[in-house]
Amino acid sequence: MSDKLIFNCTYGKEEPERATLPFVAANIAAATGQDAIVLCTIEAVWLGTQGGTDGIAQPGLPVLADLYAEFVDNGGQVWLCGACAKPRGITEEHLVKGSTIVGAAKVVEEVVAGAMTVAFA
Structure with missing residues (x-):
């Protein structure tokens, strides 16, 4: 069984609360030594x-840029x-530290190996 935790995030700038919450939870996991994605x-x-x-900032939550950096x-x-x-035209040259483009096969591989998933709807 895998000890990975995968937090799904589907929202961006248009929904600051929904964009931030997966990073809040994932950062707690990472800060406590869990393998968080x-x-x-x-x-x-x-x-x-x-x-x-x-x-991207939602009142009452950390500023996402700061939280992202802390998470990484x-x-x-x-x-x-x-x-x-x-x-969307996003390639490796557009990425910031800590981010990687992955295919669905990688995600499926991790879930089959036992990674737990968390979704914020």
């Missing part, structure tokens, strides 16, 4: 790009859905 799909793929978290510093990984990144 935020899987960004749909509009959330922009969060792993240069300037992608700029200006705590050992967290940000996976961007390749099928979502491609039609």
Whole structure:
């Protein structure tokens, strides 16, 4: 069984609360030594790009740019859905520290290996 935790994030700038909450939970996991991944799909793929978290702040929650950096510093990984990144023109050269473009096969591999998933709807 895997000890990975995958937190799915589907929202970006248009929904600051929904964009931030998966990073809050994932950062708690990473800070306590868990293998934490935020899987960004749909509009959330922009969060792993240069300037992608700029200006995203929900009252009562950490500023997303700061939280993103803290999460990565705590050992967290940000996976961007390749099928979502491609039609948006997002390539490796657009990524910030800690983010990687992955295919669905990688996600399925981790889930089959026992990774637990958390979704914020």
